[in-house]
Amino acid sequence: MATSLTRTQVRLHPKELILWLYLATTAMLFAGFSSAYLVQRFSEYWKTFSIPSLFWLNTAILLLSSVTWHWGYQGHRRGNPWQLQLGLMATLSLGVIFLIGQVMGWQMLVKQGFFLAGNHKAVSYFYVLTGLHAVHLVAGLIAVGYWTYKALRYQVDAQGSLGLRLAGIFWHALDGLWVYLIVFLQVNQLL
Amino acid sequence: MATHLGTAVQVASHQDAHHHDHHHKESFWTKYIFSQDHKTIAKQFLLTGFTAGFIGILLSGIFRLQLAYPDVSFPFLETILGKWAPEGRLDPNFYMALVTMHGTILVFWLLTGGLSGTFANLLIPLQLGARDMASPFLNMLSFHFFFWGTVVLFASFFVETGPAAAGWTVYPPLSALPQSMPGSGLGMILWIIALVLFVVGVLMGGLNYITTVLNMRTRGMSPMRMPLVVWALFTVAVLGLLSFPPAVAAFILLLFDHSLGTSFYLSDIYIAGQALPQQGGNVLLYLHLFWFLGHPEVYIVLLPALGIASELISTHARKPIFGYKVMVYSILGIAFVSFIVWAHHMFVSGMNPLLGSIFTATTLLVAIPSAMKIFNYIFTLWKGRIHLNTPMLFAIGTVSFFISGGLTGFFLGVAPMDIPLHNTYFVVGHFHLVMGVSAVFAMFGGTYHWFPRLWGRMMNERLGYIHFWLTFIGANLVFFPMYYMGFGGVPRRYYAFTEFAFTSKWQDLNVFITIAAIVTILGQLIFIYNFFYSMFYGKKAPRNPWKATTLEWSAPVEHLHGNWPGKLPVVHRWAYEYSKPGAPADFIPQYISDEDIARGVRWWEEDFDPSTVIDREEPTEGEKLAVAPETAPSPALSINQKPEPSLPEAGQ
Amino acid sequence: MTCMRCLPVLGALGVVWAQIGAAARARASELAMQQAKAAAAIDWGGVLWAIIWIETIAILLLSARLIQLVVRYTGYDPFASWDRDRANMRLWMAVGAVGIALAIWGAFKYAPFTLPESASLHGRDIDSLRSFTLSFTFPAFVLVHALLFYMIWRYYNGKSQRAAYELTHHGLERGALIAISIPVFIIAAWGIYVWSKPVHGQAPSEGQRSLEIEVVAEQFQWRARYPGADGKLGRYHYTLIGGENVLGLDFTDPKAQDDILPTLKEIHLPVGALVTIHVRSKDVLHSLFLPHFRTHIYAVPGQKNQVMFVPTITTKEMRRKLGDPEFDYELACNQLCGGAHYNMRMKVVVETWEEYQQWLSQQKPAYTPPAAVTSLKPNLNL
Structure with missing residues (x-):
């Protein structure tokens, strides 16, 4: 990294700093939703429902995708392009599987008669929060897809490894966000 | 090319490398529309913001006419507004709808996007000695989101049911139920889309501002040497x-309630002969979420204005x-307190009365840093040498309005006194003076002050005086009687x-207020004329027309991607070295070192070229090291070709 | 050259002449239009207005250009000898003095237009706090501005030749901090004290009568509901609204059966009694604003809000005090609720207990047994 020009500068690459700040805004977005959720959770109309266990399977899939990403990235750092290719492809596929799993999960909810519209706020929030996470995840998939494409064409060089690392941070953050969401939603159904 | 200007590594390399030799020819589109140059983006924000703002002010002329003459028919209204x-x-x-759009346009488009967008883009890189923003590409996107938000917002004037009309705060259920008023139909959806585009734009800008301030200051620019306007813009970006x-x-949940049948905010509603199925929604939830933005938003508007006033007052009082x-801590203090005062907008909403007491206490705390800022402005004038030119007049106007508006916050911030004043014209007068006119004046002052930096020409001073006095007197006559x-x-x-x-x-x-308002609004034509006339025919400005110390005046005004033709300036002193005893001139720019003074550099002369000083600076040892990996061939860490089996280990 | 000096004057005269001409032509064409309008389908009034607007703007632009040309070609500049800083300083002094004088004059001029003395008990506390705050903010407004104007007058470029290099002054900063902190703490403490005095949850004092009524907001009117002989308001549900049952009362509840909906849209309150108003809304946000009683609370759909106050001055007494026989207390809506928001008025009458009882006895209960059976079926639209 660059030696800083003044002692007070932040020792992070500017783009990495931008990414972390962006993640802070995303955190505030979901903090806003979470506080709304908590406010309504204590109203007299609040009802709970049981989250289909498929969502926990999805959680495992998404966690695994973070592991494969990390494995691939380690390969890249050791200069092993095949490991990077494999890792990224695995991450991409697991991400797509996760999204498909989410859609299936929503369908299961619909079959059980839990709709977005209506007065069952726990369900409404569940759709809104998981849906918004899915939107973010699509952005993450585009980033991972881009780097998979580059890796398959052996175009990931030292310059590119910054972008690769940032895509990784974003992917891990989406993973962390999902874990937070599912735990938050589940805990509020149990309590 | 532009994107890689952004890295810290390269900032160092620019110190000695003439990077801009390969300045490829720019087309109209890349130069003016999809520009990634922060100065052009600042101009884009300025023009879009002012255009939107002027339309917003014209809207207020129409509804003021209605308030003054409720029984009179104005046929021209039918000509322009039709049905x-x-x-x-x-x-x-x-x-x-007019009231709503006036509020939305002025609070968000003129005073958030226009004000911060213009001056943060212009000043942060130039005053900190950076080649550009941390990510010029993101910066370009930021403007384009803002611009398309503007387009969507104005498009809502042309939908069948009219634009959003539930007030700029768009409280549900009024905003969520199309059957409650025509404006809550498609107009409301467009309003939310416009706002989301706007917020995305503002946040992209904000990420850039923060990163640039944290990461891309030139050598010697320690935080306590930064100009106050940069402090303010940085704090505002964090806010x-x-x-x-x-x-x-809050807006997303509102959109779901509006269009998709959820019940986050809706409950127990019987409207248009129907009982709606929604139950258990909580309107106060929206109010809390909205004002958690809404109150910091006030300071998002105000702090850059006060920052600009600091620059202007110090420079023109020499x-x-x-x-x-104290000024820096006041900015940070105001920013912190702004997050714990939001419920003073809701004293009579039926929330828990205990919260009323808490938010009364926190709200009045804001008075302390705000008053300190006012006192410091006045003490800056004390023993100064006040040049009463147009930027200075507007800066003093900002302070004056901040006093007139700020003091009445004592009434509205205290829960019991707020009971009879809530949602009355007292509030209208208060916020128009303290954050509306005051911020608009800073924006005008900043435009007059930095116009030569943007377009290389001076604005006409005399038209400036007429514009100032008309607007200052007019705005006082409009808003003070509202108390x-x-x-x-x-x-x-x-x-x-x-x-x-x-x-x-x-x-x-x-x-009376309406007549004053219409005269004041028409007075803005003087500014518009002056602005565009000076842009093309104004007097050519010298490099540093105001004899200011900050770095933006050391860069040439020509369209130059990278700001400085040679090396980046190195900072040797803080931003306010005016009238220093013993100095050969009444200002010492930040890039002038004591050795330069001893050498007899004559920076106060009109044809002085700062690059003769700036390019003399030698890089430090650390910078030389930082440059090394850049110029050296890529190490083995790269895998841009199919690797040989015996690839050497590489670490980072 | 004297002839040249006349040119700006001539230019100004030309502008005036053009204005007069425009006005005369506008008037003439207006008269002509009025005759033509009856037959013509075109909106001549609108066209006329457009012409006047365009002409005004054109004249403004032309006159600016004219003055500019005169200055450029004659070299005569009436303002060249003006000292920029001194002229603007003098303008600051003049505008500042006139402005502050106007602000003080306005305070006296408009004092009779402001709300009369509080007609409720807690309102008196609010008013005295407000007077105290005003006695701090108004002098502060004048003094701080005077200080600002003094600096301009004393240190404008010309009078002041060189600025001092003054970075800070700890005594001044500390003094400013103390000067602002004292009123802040006094007003905050007083405010919290007044607020926490039981405006929202007070109990009737010894021998004080108390009364609970309900006020319901809808687009765009208010409705009041009084308890019957039992003194209690009955249950309601929004799904029961419909037909005669405008408030959605649940007539299976005996407490609701004797509830009274006044026939005239008025609220009557007995003086001296502790009044609790339950406020709800049928559709969107409204706000119950009783300015004369310093009482204000949102009407929120789905939320039970209430507000308490003690009316202390009867309508008759207030009329006598103000010397205005037409005076009435008014209930206004103060939260944007739609197009006719400005129109949601209800008259409030404060009277003695006897008058109040007499008025109440003339009202009839809302409940009519046969209608109740049908209205019990929820017309929930799902």
């Missing part, structure tokens, strides 16, 4: 980053800003004051 003013009489629903996302959450550290009306309990957002005995007493004053 919204049948027989020349404004439709009450459209009156609300925006933390407060806009919850508002977006005196260092008084109590620099009296507020003590009369006159509610805001009324289409006419004829229906109540306690409001109809004020009719004469309303006529």
Whole structure:
């Protein structure tokens, strides 16, 4: 990294700093939703429902995708392009599987008669929060897809490894966000 | 090319490398529309913001006309508004739409996007000695989101049911139920889309501002040497980053309630002959989420204005800003407190009365740093040498309005006193003076001050005086009488004051306010004329027309991607070295070192070329090291070709 | 050259002449239009207005250009000898003095237009706090501005030749901090004290009568509901609204059966009694604003809000005090609720207990047994 020009500068690459700040805004977005959720959770109309266990399977899939990403990235750092290719492809596929799993999960909810519209706020929030996470995840998939494409064409060089690392941070953050969401939603159904 | 200007590594390399030799020819599109140059983006924000703002102010002229003459028919209204003013009489629903759009445009488009967007983009890189923003590409996107938000917002004037009309705060259920008023139909959806585009734009800008300030300051630019306007813009970006996302959450939930049948905010509603199925929604939840943005938003508007006023007052009084550290801590203090005062907008909403006491206490705390800032402005003038040119007049105007508006915050911030004043014209007068006119004046002052930096020409001073005095007197005559009306309990957002005995007493004053408002609005034509005339035919400006110390005046005004033709300036002193005893001139720019003074550099002369000083600077040892990996061939860490089996290990 | 000096004057005269001409032509064409209008389908009034607007703007632009040309070609500049800083300083002094004088004059001029003395008990506390705050903010407004104007007058470029290099002054900063902190703490403490005095949850004192009524907001009117002989308001549900049952009362509840909906849209309150108003809304946000009683609370759909106050001055007494025989207390809506928001008025009458009882006895209960059976079926639209 660059030696800083003044002692007070932040020792992070500017783009990495931008990414972390962006993640802070995303955190505030979901903090806003979470506080709304908590406010309504204590109203007299609040009802709970049981989250289909498929969502926990999805959680495992998404966690695994973070592991494969990390494995691939380690390969890249050791200069092993095949490991990077494999890792990224695995991450991409697991991400797509996760999204498909989410859609299936929503369908299961619909079959059980839990709709977005209506007065069952726990369900409404569940759709809104998981849906918004899915939107973010699509952005993450585009980033991972881009780097998979580059890796398959052996175009990931030292310059590119910054972008690769940032895509990784974003992917891990989406993973962390999902874990937070599912735990938050589940805990509020149990309590 | 532009994107890699952004890295810290390269900032160092620019110190000695002439990077801009390969300046490829730019087309019209890349130069003016999809520009990634922060100066051009600043101009884009300025023009878009001012255009939107002027339209917003014209809207207020129309509804002021209605308030003054509720019984008079104005046929020209039908000509321009069509079905919204049948027989020349404004439709009450459209009156609300005008009020809503006026508020939205001025608070968000002019005073958030326009003000921060312009001056943060212009000043942060130039005053900190950076080649550009941390990510010029993101910066370009930021403007384009802002611009398309503007387009969507104005498009809502042309939908069948009219634009959003539930007030700029768009409280549900009014905003969520299309059957409650025409403006809550498609207009409301467009409003939310416009706002989300706007917020995305503002946040992209904000990420850039913060990163640039944290990461891309030139050598020697320690935080306590930064100009106050940069401190303010940085703080504002942090505020925006933390407060806009919850508002977006509120808007998303509102959109679901509006269009998809959820019940986050809706409950127990019987409207248009139907009982709606929604139950258990919580309107106060929206209010809390909205004002968690809404109050910091006030300071997002105000702090850059005060920062600009600091620059202008110090420069034109030829005196260092008084109590620099207190000013910095005041900015940070105001920013912190702004997050814990939001519920003072909700004292009479029926929330828990205990919260009223808490938020009274926190709200009044804001008075302390704000008053410290006012005192410091006045003490900066003390023993100064005040050049009463146009930027200075506007800066003093900002301070004056901040006093007139700020003091009345004592009434509104205290829960019991807020009971009879809530939502009355007292509030209208208060916020227009303290954050509306005050910020607009700083924006005008900043435009007059930095116009030569943007376009290389001076604005006409005399038209500036006329513009200032007309606007200053006019704005006071418009908004100060509203305090009296507020003590009369006159509610805001009324289409006419004829229906109540306690409001109809004020009719004469309303006529007076309307006349003052229309004259003031027409007075802005002087500014528009001056602005565009000076852009093309104004007097050519010298490099540093105001004899200011900050770095933006050391860069040539020509369109130059990278700001400085040679090396980046190195900073040797703080931003306010005015009238230093023993110095050969009454200002010492930040890039002048003591050795330069000893060498006899004559920086105060009009044809002085700062690059003769800037390019003399030698890189430090650390910078030389930092440059090394750049120029050396890529190490083995790269895998841009199919690797040989025996690839050497590489670490980072 | 004297002839040249006349040119700006001539230019100004030309502008005036053009204005007069425009006005005269506008008037003439207006008269002509009025005759033509009856037959013509075109909106001549609108066209006329457009012409006047365009002409005004054109004249403004032309006159600016004219003055500019005169200055450029004659070299005569009436303002060249003006000292920029001194002229603007003098303007600051003049505008500042006139402005502050106007602000003080306005305070006296408009004092009779402001709300009369509080007609409720807690309102008196609010008013005295407000007077105290005003006695701090108004002098502060004048003094701080005076200080600002003094600096301009004393240190404008010309009078002041060189600025001092003054970075800070700890005594001044500390003094400013104390000067602002004292009123802040006094007003905050007083405010919290007044607020926490039981405005929202007070109990009737010894021998004080108390009364609970309900006020319901809808687009765009208010409705009041009084308890019957039992003194209690009955249950309601929004799904029961419909037909005669405008408030959605649940007539299976005996407490609701004797509830009274006044026939005239008025609220009557007995003086001296502790009044609790339950506020709800049928559709969107409204706000119950009783300015004369310093009482204000949102009407929120789905939320039970209430507000308490003690009316202390009867309508008759207030009329006598103000010397205005037409005076009435008014209830206004103060939260944007739609197009006719400005129109949601209800008269409030404060009277003695006897008058109040007499008025109440003339009202009839809302409940009519046969209608109740049908209205019990929820017309929930799902």
